[in-house]
Amino acid sequence: MRSLTETIVAPATPTGISAIAIVRMSGQNAIEIANACFSKSLTKADGYTLHYGQVKDGETIIDDVMLSVFRAPHSYTGENSIEISSHGSPYIVSRILQTLIKYGARIAEPGEFTLRAFLNKKLDLAQAEAVADMIHSQSEAGLQMAIRQMRGGFSQDISQLRQELIDFAALIELENDFGEEDVEFADRSGLRKLVNELLSRIEQLRSSFVAGNVFKNGINTVIAGKPNAGKSTLLNALIKEERAIVSDIEGTTRDTIEEVLIINGIQFRLIDTAGLRHSADTIEQIGVDRTKASMAKADLLIYLYDAALMTPDDLQQAISELPQTRYRLVVANKADLTSGSIEHISISAKSGNIDSLISELERIAAQFEFGDQTIVNNVRHAEALEKSANALNDVLNGLDSGITSDLVALDIRQALYYLGLISGEVTNEDLLDSIFTRFCIGK
Amino acid sequence: MRSLTETIVAPATPTGISAIAIVRMSGQNAIEIANACFSKSLTKADGYTLHYGQVKDGETIIDDVMLSVFRAPHSYTGENSIEISSHGSPYIVSRILQTLIKYGARIAEPGEFTLRAFLNKKLDLAQAEAVADMIHSQSEAGLQMAIRQMRGGFSQDISQLRQELIDFAALIELENDFGEEDVEFADRSGLRKLVNELLSRIEQLRSSFVAGNVFKNGINTVIAGKPNAGKSTLLNALIKEERAIVSDIEGTTRDTIEEVLIINGIQFRLIDTAGLRHSADTIEQIGVDRTKASMAKADLLIYLYDAALMTPDDLQQAISELPQTRYRLVVANKADLTSGSIEHISISAKSGNIDSLISELERIAAQFEFGDQTIVNNVRHAEALEKSANALNDVLNGLDSGITSDLVALDIRQALYYLGLISGEVTNEDLLDSIFTRFCIGK
Numbered sequence: 001m002r003s004l005t006e007t008i009v010a011p012a013t014p015t016g017i018s019a020i021a022i023v024r025m026s027g028q029n030a031i032e033i034a035n036a037c038f039s040k041s042l043t044k045a046d047g048y049t050l051h052y053g054q055v056k057d058g059e060t061i062i063d064d065v066m067l068s069v070f071r072a073p074h075s076y077t078g079e080n081s082i083e084i085s086s087h088g089s090p091y092i093v094s095r096i097l098q099t100l101i102k103y104g105a106r107i108a109e110p111g112e113f114t115l116r117a118f119l120n121k122k123l124d125l126a127q128a129e130a131v132a133d134m135i136h137s138q139s140e141a142g143l144q145m146a147i148r149q150m151r152g153g154f155s156q157d158i159s160q161l162r163q164e165l166i167d168f169a170a171l172i173e174l175e176n177d178f179g180e181e182d183v184e185f186a187d188r189s190g191l192r193k194l195v196n197e198l199l200s201r202i203e204q205l206r207s208s209f210v211a212g213n214v215f216k217n218g219i220n221t222v223i224a225g226k227p228n229a230g231k232s233t234l235l236n237a238l239i240k241e242e243r244a245i246v247s248d249i250e251g252t253t254r255d256t257i258e259e260v261l262i263i264n265g266i267q268f269r270l271i272d273t274a275g276l277r278h279s280a281d282t283i284e285q286i287g288v289d290r291t292k293a294s295m296a297k298a299d300l301l302i303y304l305y306d307a308a309l310m311t312p313d314d315l316q317q318a319i320s321e322l323p324q325t326r327y328r329l330v331v332a333n334k335a336d337l338t339s340g341s342i343e344h345i346s347i348s349a350k351s352g353n354i355d356s357l358i359s360e361l362e363r364i365a366a367q368f369e370f371g372d373q374t375i376v377n378n379v380r381h382a383e384a385l386e387k388s389a390n391a392l393n394d395v396l397n398g399l400d401s402g403i404t405s406d407l408v409a410l411d412i413r414q415a416l417y418y419l420g421l422i423s424g425e426v427t428n429e430d431l432l433d434s435i436f437t438r439f440c441i442g443k
Numbered sequence: 444m445r446s447l448t449e450t451i452v453a454p455a456t457p458t459g460i461s462a463i464a465i466v467r468m469s470g471q472n473a474i475e476i477a478n479a480c481f482s483k484s485l486t487k488a489d490g491y492t493l494h495y496g497q498v499k500d501g502e503t504i505i506d507d508v509m510l511s512v513f514r515a516p517h518s519y520t521g522e523n524s525i526e527i528s529s530h531g532s533p534y535i536v537s538r539i540l541q542t543l544i545k546y547g548a549r550i551a552e553p554g555e556f557t558l559r560a561f562l563n564k565k566l567d568l569a570q571a572e573a574v575a576d577m578i579h580s581q582s583e584a585g586l587q588m589a590i591r592q593m594r595g596g597f598s599q600d601i602s603q604l605r606q607e608l609i610d611f612a613a614l615i616e617l618e619n620d621f622g623e624e625d626v627e628f629a630d631r632s633g634l635r636k637l638v639n640e641l642l643s644r645i646e647q648l649r650s651s652f653v654a655g656n657v658f659k660n661g662i663n664t665v666i667a668g669k670p671n672a673g674k675s676t677l678l679n680a681l682i683k684e685e686r687a688i689v690s691d692i693e694g695t696t697r698d699t700i701e702e703v704l705i706i707n708g709i710q711f712r713l714i715d716t717a718g719l720r721h722s723a724d725t726i727e728q729i730g731v732d733r734t735k736a737s738m739a740k741a742d743l744l745i746y747l748y749d750a751a752l753m754t755p756d757d758l759q760q761a762i763s764e765l766p767q768t769r770y771r772l773v774v775a776n777k778a779d780l781t782s783g784s785i786e787h788i789s790i791s792a793k794s795g796n797i798d799s800l801i802s803e804l805e806r807i808a809a810q811f812e813f814g815d816q817t818i819v820n821n822v823r824h825a826e827a828l829e830k831s832a833n834a835l836n837d838v839l840n841g842l843d844s845g846i847t848s849d850l851v852a853l854d855i856r857q858a859l860y861y862l863g864l865i866s867g868e869v870t871n872e873d874l875l876d877s878i879f880t881r882f883c884i885g886k
Contacts, residue, residue, distance in 0.1 A: 013531065014459030017578055019556070019886035021456065022463050022528070048493045050511055061590055063577070066511075068493055085465070085526075088456065088883075089578045091586060113462070134506070134530045135460055143534060147504055443462035443531070 004079075004119060007033055008108035009100045011093050012442035018088030023096050024442060025105055026081040026113055031069060034082040036103045038067060047071035055084065057099040063092045077113050078120030111439025115432060118424060125424025125435065126155045129378055132439050133216060138260055139267040141215040141368075145375055154374050154381075155423040157205075161198050162419045168194060169412045175405045192399055195392050198415075202389045205376050211368050212377030214299075218260065218267030219364065222294050224322070225304035230333040234304060234349040234357075235259060235270055263358070266365040268300070300327040300364065302357075307332040307346070329360050380435075384418045391415035447522075447562060450476055451551035452543045454536050455885035461531030466539050467885060468548055469524040469556055474512060477525040479546045481510060490514035498527065500542040506535050520556050521563030554882025558875060561867060568867025568878065569598045572821055575882050576659060581703055582710040584658040584811075588818055597817050597824075598866040600648075604641050605862045611637060612855045618848045635842055638835050641858075645832045648819050654811050655820030657742075661703065661710030662807065665737050667765070668747035673776040677747060677792040677800075678702060678713055706801070709808040711743070743770040743807065745800075750775040750789070772803050823878070827861045834858035 007027025013020070025034065035042040039053040047070050055062045066085040075081040086092050101107065109115075111132075118128045130149035137143040148154070171186035223231045239259045261268045271294050295301060303322060305315055319330060335346040347354045376382055391414035398408045420426030450470025456463070468477065478485040482496040492512050498505045509528040518524040529535050544550065552558075554575075561571045573592035580586040591597070614629035666674045682702045704711045714737050738744060746765060748758055762773060778789040790797045819825055834857035841851045863869030 010462075012462035013456040013464065014461045016457030016459070017883055018457045019453075019455035019467070019578075019883060020465050020526075022465065024462070048495075050491045050493055052491075060587075062586075063590070064593070068509075068511075083463075083528075087574070087577045088886075089580050089586075091581050092577065095583075095586070131530070134535065135462075135532045137532050138534050140538075143505070143532075143538070144503075147506070150507070440460055440462060440531070 004116065007105045008112055008116075009097060009105040010108040010113070010442040011097065012083070013088070015090050015093075016088070017090070021086050021088040021090075021093045023084045023086065023093060023100070024081065024113065025084075025100055026075070026077040026079045026108075026116060027105070028072075028080060029104055030080040030082045031071070033100055033103045033105050034067065034069075034084070037099050042067070042069060045069040047074050055086070055096050055099065057095070057102070062095045062099060063087055065096075073120070073122075076122070077116040078122045079116060108441065109437070110441045111436030111443055114439060114443055115436045118432075123150075124152070124155045125427065126158075126378075126381065126422055127152055128424070129380075129435060131443065133377065135440070135443065137216075138218065139215070139262050139265055141265045142218075142267070145212065145215045145377055148374075149377075154376070157201075157374050158419055158422050159425070161201060162416060162425070164194055165198065165412060165416055165419075169409060169416060172405050172409045172412065176409060186405075188399060192396065195395050199389055199392050199396075202385050202392070205374060206382060206385050206389070208373065208375040209377070209382045212375040214266060214368050215375065216377040218269045219299045219327075220271070220297060221261075221268045221300040221302060222271045222291075222298040222325075223302045223304060224291065224295055225333075226306070226310075226318075229304045229306050230349045231304055234302075234331075234333065234347070234354065237349045237352050237354050238270060261361075263361050264365040266368055268361060268365075271298075295325075296323045298323075298325045300329070301325040302329045302331055304331050304333050304349075307335045327364055329357070331357055381422050384421045388415045388418035391418065447559065450548045451555055451559075452540060452548040453551040453556070453885040454540065455526070456531075458533050458536075459531070460533070464529050464531040464533075464536045466527045466529065466536060466543070467524065467556065468527075468543055469518070469520040469522045469551075469559060470548070471515075471523060472547055473523040473525045474514070476543055476546045476548050477510065477512075477527070480542050485510070485512060488512040490517050498529065498539050498542065500538070500545070505538045505542060506530055508539075516563065516565075519565070520559040521565045522559060551884065552880070553884045554879030554886055557882060557886055558879045561875075566593075567595070567598045568870065569601075569821075569824065569865055570595055571867075572823075572878060574886065576820065578883070578886065580659075581661065582658070582705050582708055584708040585661075585710070588655065588658050588820055591817075592820075597819070600644075600817050601862055601865050602868070604644060605859060605868070607637055608641065608855060608859055608862075612852060612859060615848050615852045615855065619852060629848075631842060635839065638838050638842075642832055642835050642839075645828050645835070648817060649825060649828050649832070651816065651818040652820070652825045655818040657709060657811050658818065659820040661712045662742045662770075663714070663740060664704075664711045664743040664745060665714045665734075665741035665768075666745045666747060667734065667738055668776075669749070669753075669761075672747045672749050673792045674747055677745075677774075677776065677790070677797065680792045680795050680797050681713060704804075706804050707808040709811055711804060711808075714741075738768075739766045741766075741768045743772070744768040745772045745774055747774050747776050747792075750778045770807055772800065774800055824865050827864045831858045831861035834861065 005028065007025060007029040009023060009025040012022040012024045031042055031045070037056055038051070039056060040051055042051065045051065049069050051067045051069065053065065053067065055065050063086045068083040068085070070076075070081040070083075072079050084096060086096055097107070114123075114128050114131055117123050118125060123131070127150050130146045133146035134143065134150060137146050168186055168191050172191075174185050223234060225231050238261050259270045261270055301322060303319065305318065310318075315330075322328065330344040332344045332346045333349050335348055345356050345360060347357050376385065391411050394411040395408060395415065398411055417426050421431065448471060450468060450472040452466060452468040455465040455467045474485055474488070480499055481494070482499060483494055485494065488494065490513050494510045494512065496508065496510065498508050506529045511526040511528070513519075513524040513526075515522050527539060529539055540550070557566075557571050557574055560566050561568060566574070570593050573589045576589035577586065577593060580589050611629055611634050615634075617628050666677060668674050681704050702713045704713055744765060746762065748761065753761075758773075765771065773787040775787045775789045776792050778791055788799045788803060790800050819828065834854050837854040838851060838858065841854055860869050864874065
């Protein structure tokens with residue numbers, strides 16, 4: 001476990017020229033360290049106070065800043081904390097960091113502030129994960145789901161179920177203590193009823209995962225098609241700005257380009273790809289390979305073809321070669337340039353006439369509705385729920401086959417373990433590492 | 444002039460996923476608007492206070508935030524101001540902005556917060572410009588120069604000179620009021636002495652401009668040479684990281700890449716460029732044209748050649764075609780692969796043996812020394828000083844040729860005007876526009 005006695009520091013805002021940048025510091029010596037390089041005394045500063053002054057490295061002024069003081073336990077981490085709001089210069093930020101490190105802080109690991117908040121019981125594990133989800137939210141649905149999870153809705157749901165199960169486990173383990181004596185403290189039919197309730201609740205949560213994943217990550221949408229089918233033009237028409245370089249030279253789009261289109265609160269992550277053709281150009285060939293990989297991973301594959309150039313046979317052939325995806329739309333482009341029969345969704349990307357495609361996207365978005373129920377949006381949670389359900393099914397099977405109470409207790413413990421992983425009531429260092437290293441630095 | 448009665452809002456931190464993002468708002472209704480979409484009442488909040496709560500759009504929670512209240516005149520702009528510190532999600536920032544706009548704020552123009560600080564006399568024009576310089580500072584020399592200017596050193600220097608001249612102007616204009624009568628309130632020899640002092644002070648300031656420009660903007664350094672001379676490898680060796688894509692395929696480097704190398708506090712802005720050759724590839728030809736343009740603008744041109752491949756005649760020819768630049772270094776690369784005679788600085792970029800080049804860069808950096816004197820680092824200031832000097836020379840010539848006092852007064856007013864432009868004692872809307880539109884949004 002990382003040491004909680006050290007004082008950690010990190011930039012909390014993205015690197016770049018801006019009006020303001022923030023450096024945050026947390027740990028038992030945070031206020032003393034800030035005091036050593038600030039123009040005013042902070043030793044008697046109350047928590048939740050703002051101080052205008054200069055950060056100084058010895059006699060050298062680094063910047064005029066606004067400094068916030070937070071005293072344990074009333075801070076994000078639950079520790080003494082400082083936030084320094086400086087001019088938004090990457091150079092100034094690096095000088096402030098250097099100075100705080102010189103006076104005793106060390107650079108924080110990614111997610112270490114939130115890890116400390118968890119270890120200091122300011123939030124549980126599911127709430128900590130919701131913090132990361134909030135930061136990465138890109139749509140109203142994703143944000144509201146993260147806010148609800150951060151407010152503890154999901155954890156409470158799980159904790160309540162878990163507590164009832166703990167009570168049964170305690171009774172059954174009491175039976176084990178009585179050894180040979182044939183006592184039965186735990187009402188078996190009551191246990192069976194609770195386990196069935198739990199299983200149905202878990203099933204409900206697990207089935208929300210598909211929608212949860214769409215709310216959180218959006219619908220991975222790949223626009224594919226032959227060179228010059230108009231993929232970049234379509235992307236531009238969809239996002240209404242010149243993000244992709246549109247060019248008549250074949251093979252212009254060398255990298256996959258990602259943009260987000262939000263329809264009814266659901267985000268479509270649009271990936272424009274290099275044209276599908278064989279290329280002698282090494283760099284371009286890498287692009288083509290990447291396209292194929294993207295297509296295979298897509299939730300929605302939009303196959304675009306040039307209505308004026310593609311014969312029905314060629315089109316049939318091309319479609320037959322597409323990978324299986326959850327949704328697929330075959331779209332005829334340049335439909336205004338041809339009078340031939342049109343069997344698919346028909347658009348003109350160049351003239352911005354893409355209404356029929358938008359309608360299809362709306363139809364897909366409408367399949368996901370965000371009600372009041374708790375939604376699972378996290379692979380880790382979905383897996384823990386599945387393992388917990390397996391253990392609970394073992395409990396039921398054990399009760400049916402009349403196995404001994406110590407074995408039943410073992411299965412219950414197993415289920416409790418997996419449920420506990422979700423909120424962090426049960427934890428281990430590997431789990432914490434895998435969760436918090438996915439955070440950005442400074443959080 | 445933009446209206447000061449409106450309440451303005453803008454993101455103050457760069458866009459990106461991060462721990463924290465800040466939205467700032469300023470104007471007479473800033474506290475009321477924040478109050479309308481915050482979970483706690485702010486109407487009685489004192490200035491310099493921090494409040495934890497939720498930003499809400501009606502009943503919809505957008506985020507848990509920390510909100511700072513500043514009351515006029517004790518804020519950056521001198522107006523009522525709010526800073527909202529939210530989770531670092533671009534989506535959340537956009538939602539917060541939308542909500543504040545809905546309740547009556549409008550998006551700020553670039554630099555509008557600092558413009559208001561200027562109009563509310565929180566800082567003068569040279570100080571406002573120093574704020575932008577601080578944010579863009581990339582070296583200790585640049586930062587310290589900006590800090591000194593922000594503390595008002597430069598403005599005070601100019602203001603004092605200007606005040607003495609104003610006193611003389613007043614006396615001379617008094618003479619004009621007396622019309623025909625032959626009175627002389629202003630002591631001509633005293634005026635002559637002051638004007639000479641002013642001219643020598645202005646000359647001193649103007650001569651600091653070359654160093655000031657280097658402190659602020661660094662030394663524009665272009666690495667040029669034929670394809671495969673090892674330019675990208677040299678850039679990597681200089682900055683010790685794999686910023687440029689190094690490849691053996693000719694023409695890999697299509698865009699100019701800029702990195703900053705700081706030697707003795709002076710920044711060398713390194714520009715790696717597409718290889719110098721004729722190309723049939725349209726995109727690459729753009730890169731070659733860009734290289735030529737970069738070379739012509741360089742302060743320092745590093746011409747790199749492959750010691751094993753280039754004949755002395757070819758080299759002579761190549762050097763003769765280079766544009767004139769302030770500094771030029773001709774560097775033989777891959778010197779470890781050849782035993783031929785070496786006339787120039789000799790390195791091996793690939794093996795990281797570039798000490799002889801570093802020594803040359805140190806020699807150039809040493810030419811700029813940062814003393815205690817006021818340094819001009821701003822083209823606008825340099826121009827105003829020059830025009831002011833011209834007007835003062837006209838005053839001297841006028842005194843010599845015995846022109847009438849009203850004409851002398853006119854030249855003095857001219858000099859006063861240009862000096863006043865520096866600190867903003869004299870100003871106009873075009874000038875303010877040209878200064879503040881160069882700021883980033885949110886500042």
